[in-house]
Amino acid sequence: MGTVIEERRHLLNVAYRLLGSLAEAEDAVQETYARWYALSRRQQEAIESPGAWLTTVAGRICLDVLGSARARRERYVGAWIPEPLPDRSEWTSVRADGGEPADPADRITLDESVNMAFLVVLESMTPAERVAFVLHDVFRYPFAEVAGIVGRTPAACRQLASSGRRRIGAARTGAAPAAGRAGQDGQAGQAGQAGQAGQAGLVRDFKAAWEAKDIEALVGLLDPDATMTADGGGMVGTVLRPVVGGRSIAQYLIHIADKAPGLTLLERTVNGRPGLVAQHTGISVTVAAFEVTGGRVSAIWAVRNPEKLRAWNEHAED
Numbered sequence: 091m092g093t094v095i096e097e098r099r100h101l102l103n104v105a106y107r108l109l110g111s112l113a114e115a116e117d118a119v120q121e122t123y124a125r126w127y128a129l130s131r132r133q134q135e136a137i138e139s140p141g142a143w144l145t146t147v148a149g150r151i152c153l154d155v156l157g158s159a160r161a162r163r164e165r166y167v168g169a170w171i172p173e174p175l176p177d178r179s180e181w182t183s184v185r186a187d188g189g190e191p192a193d194p195a196d197r198i199t200l201d202e203s204v205n206m207a208f209l210v211v212l213e214s215m216t217p218a219e220r221v222a223f224v225l226h227d228v229f230r231y232p233f234a235e236v237a238g239i240v241g242r243t244p245a246a247c248r249q250l251a252s253s254g255r256r257r258i259g260a261a262r263t264g265a266a267p268a269a270g271r272a273g274q275d276g277q278a279g280q281a282g283q284a285g286q287a288g289q290a291g292l293v294r295d296f297k298a299a300w301e302a303k304d305i306e307a308l309v310g311l312l313d314p315d316a317t318m319t320a321d322g323g324g325m326v327g328t329v330l331r332p333v334v335g336g337r338s339i340a341q342y343l344i345h346i347a348d349k350a351p352g353l354t355l356l357e358r359t360v361n362g363r364p365g366l367v368a369q370h371t372g373i374s375v376t377v378a379a380f381e382v383t384g385g386r387v388s389a390i391w392a393v394r395n396p397e398k399l400r401a402w403n404e405h406a407e408d
Contacts, residue, residue, distance in 0.1 A: 110172030167324025177359035200362035223254030312336030323395030
């Protein structure tokens with residue numbers, strides 16, 4: 091059974107990319123294992139590839155969750171942003187029994203397929219498109235296997251993945267990132283590292299300008315057509331619609347700084363990219379992911395819903 095348990099990290103990686111929610115991904119993986127252990131020993135032994143069986147079941151569960159999630163998110167207060175993930179190197183929280191870190195975030199591989207801009211585009215896909223695209227383009231599953239999960243023909247899954255790819259292109263996020271290709275292209279990796287360094291410097295300047303309440307400096311760092319989207323889930327106060335335009339965003343940020351004194355801004359890795367975390371009395375109250383285009387900040391996603399920040403506050407509760 092050891093090999094079955096060892097599939098957990100892979101299943102969690104798949105489920106998070108399919109659902110954009112750490113909590114929902116955990117639930118999907120738990121349900122997958124519940125179904126495995128509900129099989130008799132003879133049924134388990136008859137399964138030629140337990141890993142493939144688990145992935146198929148997890149994929150179908152995620153497909154069902156995505157279908158119901160669309161209705162739930164239509165009733166969501168304000169914008170719905172995927173749940174942000176911390177970097178594993180920033181995790182020190184360990185279970186009392188000395189086991190693995192308490193939060194599953196450190197088991198998510200933070201490659202290009204989890205950056206916030208990419209996940210936001212995935213949200214625009216239909217459930218079937220998302221499953222077909224993620225499984226094939228990111229995890230390199232052949233369409234014959236994807237078909238068994240989505241319940242369509244391989245040809246139909248090829249079309250679904252192609253449609254997903256077009257959505258990525260239309261969102262101008264560059265070539266569709268694929269974990270399967272990442273390790274094969276050294277030049278792409280070096281370019282990504284250079285981009286990371288550039289974004290880190292820009293985010294650092296952004297932090298300094300915000301702390302100084304220097305509105306002109308903020309405007310200079312923001313693309314004139316930048317957008318800022320916030321997710322409070324109706325649980326905390328925030329703008330319900332995106333703030334559009336560099337100057338409007340800068341003015342709003344200065345307003346926030348004046349309205350909420352005592353905030354501490356920290357540079358942190360958010361979904362594999364440089365971002366900012368705002369803390370109040372040691373508690374993370376906002377996690378901001380950035381998209382950089384042409385050397386300026388073109389998009390900010392600010393997650394304030396406390397239910398989506400549990401991974402960032404685990405250590406504060408120990």
